[in-house]
Amino acid sequence: xxxxxxxxxxxxxxxxxxxxxxxxxxxxxxxxxxxxxxxxxxxxxxxxxxxxxxxxxxxxxxxxxxxxxxxxxxxxxxxxxxxxxxxxxxxxxxxxxxxxxxxxxxxxxxxxxxxxxxxxxxxxxxxxxxxxxxxxxxxxxxxxxxxxxxxxxxxxxxxxxxxxxxxxxxxxxxxxxxxxxxxxxxxxxxxxxxxxxxxxxxxxxxxxxxxxxxxxxxxxxxxxxxxxxxxxxxxxxxxxxxxxxxxxxxxxxxxxxxxxxxxxxxxxxxxxxxxxxxxxxxxxxxx
Amino acid sequence: xxxxxxxxxxxxxxxxxxxxxxxxxxxxxxxxxxxxxxxxxxxxxxxxxxxxxxxxxxxxxxxxxxxxxxxxxxxxxxxxxxxxxxxxxxxxxxxxxxxxx
Amino acid sequence: xxxxxxxxxxxxxxxxxxxxxxxxxxxxxxxxxxxxxxxxxxxxxxxxxxxxxxxxxxxxxxxxxxxxxxxxxxxxxxxxxxxxxxxxxxxxxxxxxxxxxxx
Numbered sequence: 456x457x458x459x460x461x462x463x464x465x466x467x468x469x470x471x472x473x474x475x476x477x478x479x480x481x482x483x484x485x486x487x488x489x490x491x492x493x494x495x496x497x498x499x500x501x502x503x504x505x506x507x508x509x510x511x512x513x514x515x516x517x518x519x520x521x522x523x524x525x526x527x528x529x530x531x532x533x534x535x536x537x538x539x540x541x542x543x544x545x546x547x548x549x550x551x552x553x554x555x556x557x558x559x560x561x562x563x564x565x566x567x568x569x570x571x572x573x574x575x576x577x578x579x580x581x582x583x584x585x586x587x588x589x590x591x592x593x594x595x596x597x598x599x600x601x602x603x604x605x606x607x608x609x610x611x612x613x614x615x616x617x618x619x620x621x622x623x624x625x626x627x628x629x630x631x632x633x634x635x636x637x638x639x640x641x642x643x644x645x646x647x648x649x650x651x652x653x654x655x656x657x658x659x660x661x662x663x664x665x666x667x668x669x670x671x672x673x674x675x676x677x678x679x680x681x682x683x684x685x686x687x688x689x690x691x692x693x694x695x696x697x698x699x700x701x702x703x704x705x706x707x708x709x710x711x712x713x714x715x716x717x718x719x720x721x722x723x724x725x726x727x728x729x730x731x732x733x734x735x736x737x738x739x740x741x742x
Numbered sequence: 743x744x745x746x747x748x749x750x751x752x753x754x755x756x757x758x759x760x761x762x763x764x765x766x767x768x769x770x771x772x773x774x775x776x777x778x779x780x781x782x783x784x785x786x787x788x789x790x791x792x793x794x795x796x797x798x799x800x801x802x803x804x805x806x807x808x809x810x811x812x813x814x815x816x817x818x819x820x821x822x823x824x825x826x827x828x829x830x831x832x833x834x835x836x837x838x839x840x841x842x843x
Numbered sequence: 844x845x846x847x848x849x850x851x852x853x854x855x856x857x858x859x860x861x862x863x864x865x866x867x868x869x870x871x872x873x874x875x876x877x878x879x880x881x882x883x884x885x886x887x888x889x890x891x892x893x894x895x896x897x898x899x900x901x902x903x904x905x906x907x908x909x910x911x912x913x914x915x916x917x918x919x920x921x922x923x924x925x926x927x928x929x930x931x932x933x934x935x936x937x938x939x940x941x942x943x944x945x946x
Contacts, residue, residue: 495843642841646838646840647833647837648836649788649829649833651826653829655837655840657840705791708790708791709789709790709791710789710790710791712787
């Protein structure tokens with residue numbers, strides 16, 4: 456009798472201990488829930504623009520404006536990023552001084568893998584973007600890194616995106632509190648107002664896609680990175696994801712961060728994750 | 743929010759003019775205060791481009807010997823930097839209001 | 844080095860539609876670089892399309908044309924398989940030429 460009650464008490468307390476151990480995790484998961492966030496994010500845009508097909512969001516402002524779309528479709532027959540694409544293809548296959556190539560640094564030889572970037576590196580404990588991985592590949596092979604914003608970097612990412620066109624974005628968040636923290640930090644960066652203009656990324660790309668800001672039509676945040684890198688007529692040249700973040704910041708009169716700083720890596724992680732399932736459309740052409 | 747920032751800036755600017763002409767010591771004090779505020783903003787990862795350019799304008803005016811203008815620009819830069827600090831502080835929580843849920 | 848000219852010409856009945864993209868900086872001479880020095884003018888002065896020994900499109904260009912210009916036009920009197928010759932010369936004396944088969 457005594458033994459039995461002791462057993463009961465023991466198992467009860469064990470259950471209590473187990474509950475105490477699991478409950479903080481339940482609360483933590485409640486707070487950062489990327490799956491629910493992505494669903495809400497996508498639904499917001501799908502409901503705001505019921506006439507835009509889901510895959511069309513990756514075409515940025517062209518999904519919002521019929522006239523622009525027709526002009527763009529004509530342009531796509533002879534896209535302005537073609538020179539960069541050819542240059543990127545050549546650079547990608549040209550070996551480094553040590554005889555290795557970019558293909559040696561990436562899974563599947565770097566072909567058709569754009570949709571998996573950025574990813575969370577559990578060893579480093581940080582987000583690794585495609586641009587970062589490319590420069591790390593160069594440095595590991597004794598080459599000087601490229602500028603993150605344009606030219607060579609844009610050509611290389613253009614080629615890698617091109618080989619991945621149509622593949623659905625497939626960003627994973629590993630079971631690691633640091634990955635969740637990176638996602639949350641990216642989300643915070645996306646919604647935080649900054650600069651003298653007091654704008655957040657969301658002020659334009661969530662509240663006002665399809666509206667004009669001066670002569671430009673704003674692109675929706677959903678799928679905005681699927682089209683990177685882009686040829687912008689305004690820049691009369693190619694620009695990378697890093698360049699997009701830097702110029703957005705300075706347009707709100709905020710001093711931009713260093714390309715590939717933690718915040719930019721995290722916001723790229725957040726924006727890519729919430730666009731999971733939408734096809735890669737890069738390289739893109741934008742006015 | 744926006745309006746209160748503008749108001750803060752206006753206030754700071756309107757307080758700037760003083761009866762006597764400013765000298766180098768006035769400028770140095772005003773500039774040091776502005777620089778400290780701007781460093782604090784940069785530390786919060788929320789520096790404004792206008793703070794940087796106004797600080798540069800203050801320095802340029804002082805180098806040219808125009809201390810009235812240099813002091814005025816320093817005070818404006820300080821007000822801008824303070825406004826960016828207010829923004830960064832309030833956004834620590836306020837960003838959540840924008841979030842899509 | 845790949846050609847600086849991309850061309851696509853397609854015959855549709857009597858009409859041939861031509862699209863071309865040319866890689867060229869098209870500097871106006873009015874822009875300064877990051878060091879504040881003027882970038883000298885560098886632009887295509889003449890662009891020419893020839894087909895069967897005849898000029899079908901000749902453009903005298905200046906600095907008002909954008910970087911990496913794109914041209915689209917159509918003409919009559921060519922058929923599938925004819926050769927189209929495209930050439931440009933710029934104000935520094937540089938030039939490039941290529942040929943394309945009308946598809």
